[in-house]
Amino acid sequence: MAVDFDFYLSTMWSVLKALPLTLEIWFFGIAFGLVIATGLTWLRASGYKLGEYFTRAYVFVFRGSPLLVQLYLIYFGLSQFDFVRHSPILWPILRDPMYCTIVAMALNTAAYESEIFRGALRAVPIGQIEAAKAFGMSAFTRFRLVTLPIALRLALPAYSTEIILMTKATALASVVTIMEMMGTAQKIQHDTFRPIEVLTCAGVIYLLLNLSIARLFAWVEYRLSPHLRPPPEQSQLVKPIPEVL
Known part of the structure; x- marks a missing residue:
């Protein structure tokens, strides 16, 4: 079977034109999720029992149920309530599928991120914190500069x-x-009945997008971890002695 390169190229271009919308959903989802996760992490680490119980319940619910179910509940389920449909604040958001998707993604990722942040805070070596205390740093300064x-x-x-x-x-x-x-x-698949070619094009675009994100985070991790970088060559450390005539 001959490969239809023209179809691959046209499909790739059609899918790529929807990339800005995908990035918009992704960006706002993780941005709002980061804000919510920061608040959840603070509640978990604050020592207040009520806040800790709320965070535990939140993480249990959103990590224990599929994101698709959460999206369906937000988009199709909440509209059944009269107070939602008559709310001048909630209804403009919950009637829009774009906003509902962002809300569902933000709530879901916040549960995972809060656990990631909590584990990272608990993994900070206690010796580093004790050393900061020995230097007389305040609690806020220790948190900002060390923890x-x-x-x-x-x-x-x-x-x-x-x-x-x-x-x-x-x-x-x-x-x-x-x-x-x-x-x-x-939509292209339903119009052309060519699922292999269409889904292959979409998969390649997702793969390249995720590869770019992974490489970006790898670069950030490299910049934030100077102690893990290989030492410079000995020839770069010792400058040659100039000859004296």
Whole structure:
């Protein structure tokens, strides 16, 4: 069977035109999710029992149920309540599939990110904190200069994995009529009855997108971890002695 390169190129271009919408969903989803995760992490580490119980319940619910179910509940389920449909604040958001997808992604990723941040904070070596106390640093200064930089470096590998998972999760937006990359690919597939070629093009684009994100986070991790870089060559450390005439 001959390969139809023209069809591959046209399909690739049609799917790529939906990339900005995919990136918009992805960006706002992880941005709002990061804000929510920061608040959840603070509640978990604050020592307040009520806040800790709420965070545990939140993480249990959103990590224990599929993102697709959460998206369906937000988009199709909440509209059944009269107070939602008559709310001047909630209804403009919950009637829009774009906003519902962003809300579902943000709530879901916040549960995972809060656990990543909590684990990173607990993994900070106690010796580093004790040394900062010995220098007379205040609690806020210790957190800003010692705990937070180390925790961010420790959390980065797991956080990058969660970001990549959210990139792939944007494909679920197609089930609520959003024509992002996966929605566009499905429409082309239904029109042409050529699923292998269409889905291959979409898969390649997702693969390249995730590869770019992974390489970006690898570069950030490299910049934040100077102690893991290989030492410079000995020839770069010792300058040659100039000859004296």
